[in-house]
Amino acid sequence: MVDTAHPGDGAPRAADAGEDAADPNFMTSLARGLSVIRAFTEREPNLTIADIAKITGLPRAAARRCLLTLMQLGYAGSDGRTFFLKPKILALGYSFLSSAPLATILDPLIEQVSGAVQESCSAAVLDEDDVVYIARAATKRIMSVGLNVGSRLPAYCTSMGRVLLAAMPEADLNAYLARVPLKPFTERTITATDALKRELERVRERGFSLVDQELELGLRSIAVPIRTASGGVVASVNVSAQAARVTCPEMETQFLPRLLRAAEEARVLLVRSRGM
Known part of the structure; x- marks a missing residue:
């Protein structure tokens, strides 16, 4: 944890x-x-x-x-x-997970998505400047760094992070961009503030984020937001896959519909459990 x-x-x-x-x-x-x-x-x-x-x-x-x-x-x-x-x-970590409706609700949903697409599926929330994994179903290890519940990754170059950043109020996003150095993890990583802002606007318009080998070469991921009844974004879920096995268009056609269905089911369950 x-x-x-x-x-x-x-x-x-x-x-x-x-x-x-x-x-x-x-x-x-x-x-x-x-x-x-x-x-x-x-x-x-x-x-x-x-x-x-x-x-x-x-x-x-x-x-x-x-x-x-x-x-x-x-x-x-x-x-x-x-x-x-x-x-x-x-x-210490279990105390959070056992009391958090998000983790309880999302865990079986991402297991279903992972089983259906045969790829790793995760859920995360924004904590300070990072995304923190609150649920994960891994079919295989596809990153050089092992990821588990509690793992942290930079928000600006991950699909779940961009979904969460795109939902931020403008003032909070500007403060984040002024505070966080955009370090390159690969030659594909977006490190220019203006370019990242344009990409986040694209995420807002499309309703999902697809990151192609920006965190690690050979890794692609696609993520969607988890919303409350009022439309607020409280988490994100993604599917990650090896770039050699799945193209970006295939990520959208094969994985995105299942992620969107899982996100909608999570929204309904959140309303029922806590009135969120």
């Missing part, structure tokens, strides 16, 4: 919480502990105190105290030199 499969990124630096720390209600120790947890990734499951300090920006002594506290609570372990997360950490 804490996999931060975000190419090139580590945990949020605890030192970046300076403004929040001025709030008398802000718990610096909790913020530090959470930054330590998020430092662990699929690529770096074992970290030393020095590693944690570098990734989070914490003093080594503070990083050590956080790790030892996590060990005492059963959330982390150590082999004597490095530290690692233990299965109990999954309870």
Whole structure:
């Protein structure tokens, strides 16, 4: 649940919480502990105190105290030199999933889509500047980075991310574009702000996003929004496939209709479950 499969990124630096720390209600120790947890990734499951300090920006002594506290609570372990997360950490993510109607509703729907098209299907929400996976049905591993529930990817070059960005109010989108560096992951990645804005407008007009090898060469994905009864976008769902196996037109003809049906079913179920 804490996999931060975000190419090139580590945990949020605890030192970046300076403004929040001025709030008398802000718990610096909790913020530090959470930054330590998020430092662990699929690529770096074992970290030393020095590693944690570098990734989070914490003093080594503070990083050590956080790790030892996590060990005492059963959330982390150590082999004597490095530290690692233990299965109990999954309870933190499960608390969200078990209380979130979206994840509960979308999980069987994406399983159905994945089974029908025989490709990986996922659902995600926007969290800060990334998309976070809340449900996933994978038929095979098609990316170099493993994706699971809780994984994070940049919003600007992913199909689900673009669906969610396209639904943002203009002021929020402009703030996002001013804040987030558009790094190229492949030679196809859109890295110019004006070009990305044009693509997001196209997503709004078409009602879906198709991203062709912008996050990783050989990977194509297509996504649609999950809407509430009032039309607000609360999540997105996608199908991903290897570019060598499925063309872009085939993505639209084979996958898009099933995604749209799943999105409509999710909208109806959300209304029934929570009146959203």
